[in-house]
């Protein structure tokens with residue numbers, strides 16, 4: 001923290017704007033760490049939370065159920081086209097991932113495959129900051145101090161830029177599965193866009209190939225859509241855009257439209273059935289104090305209602321069209337190594353000697369953008385935009401102008 005400057009205080013927020021206590025207003029070009037979907041303090045979400053707060057604030061989800069959780073689980077299964085069978089609640093993206101990993105391992109063992117104890121993940125992956133989630137991430141400054149605690153995984157090399165040949169994205173994975181496939185419980189990936197690793201946009205065919213190979217070896221597929229879910233890639237979920245269904249799906253961030261912490265892990269019937277038994281020792285022992293918090297569920301239900309009202313697909317398409325045009329304009333910029341986009345997400349990778357989170361000067365760029373009234377938080381040498389869907393065309397162009405002005 002010694003290198004950080006004092007943090008400005010935020011008094012309030014509306015739509016795409018944060019209002020600071022010193023009177024400035026700032027455009028939230030990264031949806032407050034990728035959570036805010038419809039905009040800050042959306043009236044329908046706030047109203048749902050307020051009215052829930054008047055009836056049931058919190059109750060343990062081990063001895064009881066409640067209407068909001070049951071409705072939310074049902075609506076999520078409907079929204080994901082009923083491929084998934086059950087919904088497991090937790091608190092945030094990291095816990096949704098921990099649940100998926102534990103569920104995959106135990107389900108394999110209970111389905112007669114106790115030797116499947118390995119996980120496969122990718123070099124630029126990020127799945128959260130808890131120990132299991134860090135274990136399946138790529139090696140990075142986020143995880144380095146904790147390396148003695150992390151469990152060993154099979155980590156695969158991958159591509160970085162869209163023009164990288166398909167083999168670069170898949171060949172190490174295919175070799176790894178050929179060597180260790182029989183011991184793999186599950187493969188975990190962020191489908192289509194790896195967020196914290198640098199907004200890396202995967203070729204769709206590479207993801208399809210990975211899923212196909214994983215399945216052919218009997219490994220489960222976990223899609224971590226904590227970031228990509230709820231429209232970010234220009235489809236409601238990346239798995240729908242890919243035409244693929246994973247065995248386990250992790251969702252959080254935009255689940256409550258970004259208003260309250262809540263997460264879910266959805267699983268297939270095969271996985272659920274492996275836990276369905278008279279022997280209590282075979283149940284899934286995992287629960288948090290705030291599992292299925294009623295106010296979080298109310299926010300999520302209001303979010304799903306807003307999604308059902310429609311109009312967002314057109315908005316996602318128009319955001320993508322703006323990103324494409326702006327990136328075309330920067331294609332020949334001498335400081336730009338790569339420009340990429342996927343739906344509402346766009347990234348500009350700067351030419352630097354190193355790549356990764358410690359390259360470039362993200363803190364300086366963050367400060368300079370803030371002085372111009374836009375919240376950006378570069379990931380090392382990668383500047384990106386990931387705004388809430390309420391952003392207007394003028395506001396989005398303003399974010400692009402500030403980003404372009406930061407280029408050396």
Ligand SMILES: Cc1ncc(COP(=O)(O)O)c(C=O)c1O
Pocket residue numbers: 092093094095097126127128129190195196224225226227228252253
């Ligand atoms: C893909 C992905 N998975 C998991 C997480 C962890 O989520 P949380 O910070 O809510 O624990 C993140 C957070 O950025 C993420 O991007």
